[in-house]
Amino acid sequence: MRKGLAGQRLVAVFIAGLVLLNYPILSLFDRPQTVFGLPLLHVYLFSVWLALILVVAWIAEHGAR
Amino acid sequence: MLPGWLIVGASFAYLLLLFAVAYFGDRRADAGRSVIDNPWVFSLSLAVYCTAWTYFGSVGRAASGGPWFLPTYLGPTLGLTLAWLVVLKMIRIARSYRVTSIADFVASRYGKSHLLGGLVTLIAVVGIVPYIALQLKAISSGYALLVGEHDTLFRIESQAGWWQDGTLYIALALAAFTVLFGTRHLDTTERHEGMVAAIAFESVVKLLAFLAVGIYVTYWLYDGFGDLYARASAVPELQRLLAFDGAGRLGYGGWFAHVLLAMLSIIFLPRQFQIAVVENVNEQHLRRATWVFPAYLLAINIFVIPVAIGGLLHFGSGTVDPDTFVLTLPLAHGQNALALLVFIGGLSAATGMVIVEAIALSTMVCNDLVMPMLLRSRRLDLARERDLTGLLLGIRRGAIVVLLLLGYLYFRLAGEAYALVSIGLISFAAVAQFAPVVIGGMYWRGGTREGALAGLLAGFAVWVYTLLLPSFAKSGWLDPGFLEHGVLGLGWLKPEQLFGLTGLDNISHALFWSLLANIGCYVGVSMLRVPTGPEATQGALFVDVFRRGDAPPASFWRTGAEAGELVPLVARFLGQRRTEEAFGAYARSHGLQQVSELKADPELVHFAETLLAGAIGSASARVMVSTVVQAEPLGLGEVMDILDEASQVRAYSHKLEEKSRALEAATAELRAANEQLKELDRLKDDFMSSVTHELRTPLTSIRALSEMMLDDPDIDVEDRQRFLGIIVSETVRLSRLVNQVLDMAKIESGHAEWHNTDIDLCELVRHSGDATLQLFRDRGAELHLHLPESVPTLRADHDRLLQVMLNLLSNAAKFVPTGSGRVDVTLSCDGERFRVAVKDNGPGIEPAQQPVVFEKFRQGGDERSRPQGTGLGLPISRQIVEHFGGRLWLESVPGEGATFSFELPLKSAAGEG
Numbered sequence: 004m005r006k007g008l009a010g011q012r013l014v015a016v017f018i019a020g021l022v023l024l025n026y027p028i029l030s031l032f033d034r035p036q037t038v039f040g041l042p043l044l045h046v047y048l049f050s051v052w053l054a055l056i057l058v059v060a061w062i063a064e065h066g067a068r
Numbered sequence: 069m070l071p072g073w074l075i076v077g078a079s080f081a082y083l084l085l086l087f088a089v090a091y092f093g094d095r096r097a098d099a100g101r102s103v104i105d106n107p108w109v110f111s112l113s114l115a116v117y118c119t120a121w122t123y124f125g126s127v128g129r130a131a132s133g134g135p136w137f138l139p140t141y142l143g144p145t146l147g148l149t150l151a152w153l154v155v156l157k158m159i160r161i162a163r164s165y166r167v168t169s170i171a172d173f174v175a176s177r178y179g180k181s182h183l184l185g186g187l188v189t190l191i192a193v194v195g196i197v198p199y200i201a202l203q204l205k206a207i208s209s210g211y212a213l214l215v216g217e218h219d220t221l222f223r224i225e226s227q228a229g230w231w232q233d234g235t236l237y238i239a240l241a242l243a244a245f246t247v248l249f250g251t252r253h254l255d256t257t258e259r260h261e262g263m264v265a266a267i268a269f270e271s272v273v274k275l276l277a278f279l280a281v282g283i284y285v286t287y288w289l290y291d292g293f294g295d296l297y298a299r300a301s302a303v304p305e306l307q308r309l310l311a312f313d314g315a316g317r318l319g320y321g322g323w324f325a326h327v328l329l330a331m332l333s334i335i336f337l338p339r340q341f342q343i344a345v346v347e348n349v350n351e352q353h354l355r356r357a358t359w360v361f362p363a364y365l366l367a368i369n370i371f372v373i374p375v376a377i378g379g380l381l382h383f384g385s386g387t388v389d390p391d392t393f394v395l396t397l398p399l400a401h402g403q404n405a406l407a408l409l410v411f412i413g414g415l416s417a418a419t420g421m422v423i424v425e426a427i428a429l430s431t432m433v434c435n436d437l438v439m440p441m442l443l444r445s446r447r448l449d450l451a452r453e454r455d456l457t458g459l460l461l462g463i464r465r466g467a468i469v470v471l472l473l474l475g476y477l478y479f480r481l482a483g484e485a486y487a488l489v490s491i492g493l494i495s496f497a498a499v500a501q502f503a504p505v506v507i508g509g510m511y512w513r514g515g516t517r518e519g520a521l522a523g524l525l526a527g528f529a530v531w532v533y534t535l536l537l538p539s540f541a542k543s544g545w546l547d548p549g550f551l552e553h554g555v556l557g558l559g560w561l562k563p564e565q566l567f568g569l570t571g572l573d574n575i576s577h578a579l580f581w582s583l584l585a586n587i588g589c590y591v592g593v594s595m596l597r598v599p600t601g602p603e604a605t606q607g608a609l610f611v612d613v614f615r616r617g618d619a620p621p622a623s624f625w626r627t628g629a630e631a632g633e634l635v636p637l638v639a640r641f642l643g644q645r646r647t648e649e650a651f652g653a654y655a656r657s658h659g660l661q662q663v664s665e666l667k668a669d670p671e672l673v674h675f676a677e678t679l680l681a682g683a684i685g686s687a688s689a690r691v692m693v694s695t696v697v698q699a700e701p702l703g704l705g706e707v708m709d710i711l712d713e714a715s716q717v718r719a720y721s722h723k724l725e726e727k728s729r730a731l732e733a734a735t736a737e738l739r740a741a742n743e744q745l746k747e748l749d750r751l752k753d754d755f756m757s758s759v760t761h762e763l764r765t766p767l768t769s770i771r772a773l774s775e776m777m778l779d780d781p782d783i784d785v786e787d788r789q790r791f792l793g794i795i796v797s798e799t800v801r802l803s804r805l806v807n808q809v810l811d812m813a814k815i816e817s818g819h820a821e822w823h824n825t826d827i828d829l830c831e832l833v834r835h836s837g838d839a840t841l842q843l844f845r846d847r848g849a850e851l852h853l854h855l856p857e858s859v860p861t862l863r864a865d866h867d868r869l870l871q872v873m874l875n876l877l878s879n880a881a882k883f884v885p886t887g888s889g890r891v892d893v894t895l896s897c898d899g900e901r902f903r904v905a906v907k908d909n910g911p912g913i914e915p916a917q918q919p920v921v922f923e924k925f926r927q928g929g930d931e932r933s934r935p936q937g938t939g940l941g942l943p944i945s946r947q948i949v950e951h952f953g954g955r956l957w958l959e960s961v962p963g964e965g966a967t968f969s970f971e972l973p974l975k976s977a978a979g980e981g
Contacts, residue, residue, distance in 0.1 A: 007599050009152070010152065010153055013149050013150065013152055013153065013358075014149075014150070014153070016149050017146055017149040019147045020142075020145070020149065021146060021327075023140055024327065025320065025323065025324050025327065026319075026320030026321075026323070026324065027320075029312070029320065029323070030312070030320065033311055033312040035310075035311065036919075037480070038298070039294065039295065040293075040294035040297055040298055041293055041297050042297060042301075042311075043309040044135060044310065044311060044312055045135065045310065045373065045887070048135055048138060048142075049366070049370075052141075052142065052145060052362075052366055052367060052381050052766055053144075054360050055362070056145065056362045056363050056366060057146055057359075058361070059148075059149050059359040060359035060360075063095075063152070063355045063356060063358050064355075064356070064359075
């Protein structure tokens with residue numbers, strides 16, 4: 004897993020997370036809109052966070068097989 | 069409000085529970101059924117990252133800055149995606165080389181340097197002790213809040229004497245716990261199973277407590293997320309929390325810096341290094357932790373914003389410190405039990421951090437500060453002490469107590485000061501200084517000891533100037549003037565706007581400058597020289613840890629030690645029983661029955677050094693091992709080995725060099741061969757022109773005479789006879805020439821046929837004399853043969869040797885003066901070789917001409933006086949003699965004749981064949 008595909012996937016997820024959670028992408032979601040009554044920015048941050056965790060979980064546990 | 073005795077009782081009951089968990093963990097570990105050998109427990113223990121600062125402070129930060137509390141948790145999430153690459157390498161390195169702290173890691177990487185280990189320890193202690201103080205303060209303030217003395221968490225009014233301060237007793241209880249479970253015995257791996265089990269337990273407690281208050285506030289007091297957000301957006305003051313830059317923070321650059329800072333701290337905080345690297349039982353656990361730990365962080369943060377909004381809605385802003393909302397909200401609604409649970413959760417967050425941090429720091433202080441000093445001081449002759457395990461444990465226990473008391477002291481002194489409240493991120497920035505030397509050390513071979521020292525010092529100095537001193541100034545301990553005007557009134561030296569840099573908050577500003585200075589000095593100074601032997605060795609060990617497998621590294625130790633000396637040395641630090649177990653296992657793995665059968669080869673010395681490194685740090689271990697092992701001067705071969713191992717690149721370049729040398733040699737050979745070919749080509753051209761020249765001369769006269777006779781039929785018979793005679797002799801000469809050229813070509817090309825028989829040289833010489841007798845008579849010359857009675861037979865080609873003799877004799881006959889000529893032929897044999905000399909009394913040969921006579925078509929003398937001949941006789945003779953392993957040469961003094969001699973060995977390879 005280390006040198007293989009999973010390692011590359013993790014690096015890709017890291018870069019994706021760094022991009023999604025920072026300027027300028029982050030600024031796109033800093034607007035006064037709501038999703039189901041929740042502010043867009045908060046929903047976006049927590050959704051990306053959750054998505055990162057799920058993707059990493061899939062990579063880590065999938066690679067164990 | 070709760071009675072004080074209940075809170076104190078609950079706290080100590082909780083601590084007792086912690087003791088029980090840790091005791092259970094240790095018991096299970098001793099029984100070989102580890103509770104922490106489990107990826108879930110490992111992931112939970114990583115959550116020691118969440119301290120009281122984040123437990124209480126997150127809500128406070130959310131209440132003032134909306135989403136700005138998140139970078140502290142997003143950073144670790146991102147960092148852990150890379151953990152499987154970076155942290156796994158650290159774990160492997162730590163396991164292979166028994167690294168037990170981040171200071172030891174750095175010291176070991178850069179050539180086992182005491183100085184570096186000490187510096188890292190110093191930075192860690194300076195950065196972390198205030199952080200410990202913050203935890204104590206959280207407990208203390210939480211207690212005060214619960215009993216109703218204060219309405220803010222981070223404020224203390226110390227009318228009571230220090231002996232009445234419950235915080236002191238909390239600190240002492242924590243010290244007792246840490247000493248009990250952190251330094252129960254000396255272990256080469258520095259693992260503390262009971263402690264880790266307790267930390268994992270604490271992580272569960274604080275998560276449950278926070279979730280409890282979160283659910284209470286969100287769904288009990290209010291009507292879920294939507295309700296809270298709807299109410300918040302109705303209040304103008306709270307709207308800013310819902311947007312990114314609502315609280316007037318400084319932009320996305322600061323956001324990125326905070327994410328980066330948290331990402332680095334998840335690895336480089338001493339407690340995180342301790343849990344993630346040192347206490348790791350199985351590196352596969354890391355795989356699950358990469359997502360379980362971020363999921364834990366997500367879970368503990370879901371309710372942060374709702375609690376912050378709920379608190380602000382209930383209390384309004386400015387009346388109650390938002391940091392206390394998790395306690396004050398339940399209290400305000402009369403939920404005392406919930407408040408107590410939340411307090412216990414905060415207690416668990418604080419104690420977990422304090423315990424792990426104290427263990428990590430005490431290991432560093434012992435191995436990288438105290439031990440090196442003890443080893444150096446002559447007064448304490450450690451080499452003679454019998455058993456040092458007690459001393460080592462004593463140092464660690466002392467260090468733990470001192471660290472906690474220091475934390476308590478700082479807490480008492482700092483109180484409400486800014487320097488304490490803001491220490492969380494300031495601590496992060498301090499340990500971020502370890503990142504360049506550690507990460508650089510794992511992926512770059514070029515780092516040197518001076519580079520690491522310079523980087524750490526520069527980064528630490530900038531950190532002190534841009535973060536620590538301003539925090540002191542804001543606490544009123546220093547004149548705050550230098551914040552406004554810079555040191556000595558130099559505006560560009562303003563600590564929070566260094567070189568006039570504005571637009572960043574103080575943490576981002578300090579992080580940028582300190583990491584810039586750190587990385588710049590680390591890389592710059594490292595590049596001043598190539599790494600030394602130990603640095604290169606350690607560098608290769610760290611960088612290539614995955615590639616090495618279990619091969620023992622090249623060691624600088626060479627023999628000179630007895631196994632009988634190494635075992636007691638290790639036993640002094642590890643204790644007799646553990647040492648015997650370790651060496652026994654080592655002996656068995658090498659197929660030996662007894663420890664006493666072990667030979668002190670470099671591998672065993674390395675094994676002992678690694679064992680010691682686990683207990684006293686790598687640098688001290690090297691010093692101790694060197695007391696019994698004389699590092700003998702290394703031979704060139706060993707140095708080459710080390711260099712080879714030290715750097716694959718060097719090995720490759722070495723191979724390349726060898727190959728290019730081989731190529732150069734081949735090129736030189738080819739060039740020489742080419743020169744030879746050119747020379748041969750030139751010789752061939754010369755030869756061809758000589759041959760054609762020689763052929764043309766007789767052909768010309770034959771043709772001229774034939775044409776004369778053809779054109780003039782009236783030529784008289786006498787002339788005709790004369791012409792025909794000339795034509796015949798020229799034809800003879802021509803055919804002889806062609807024969808000789810063919811002969812020569814055959815001999816040179818190796819295609820000549822040799823018919824070897826046993827030859828009597830006397831007979832051969834006599835035969836040649838008879839054959840040329842008429843020639844000498846014609847010249848009126850005498851031929852004298854000087855022959856021994858009998859000579860051994862020689863195996864050679866009779867006709868060829870006769871050809872040589874005839875050639876020499878006919879040459880001599882040509883050159884002797886007419887009438888008075890005399891030629892002497894001498895044959896001798898000295899048992900190993902025959903020698904034949906043909907001496908004439910002719911004009912002799914000039915020294916300059918002597919080498920020339922053996923060249924083809926180069927007859928001696930000038931063109932006119934030269935007698936008839938083809939110019940091939942002597943070269944052919946020489947070829948024949950050399951074929952039989954002999955030599956043919958000329959001695960001559962001009963005016964006194966010439967002597968041509970040749971020698972032939974009795975036995976020659978060509979003769980046998």
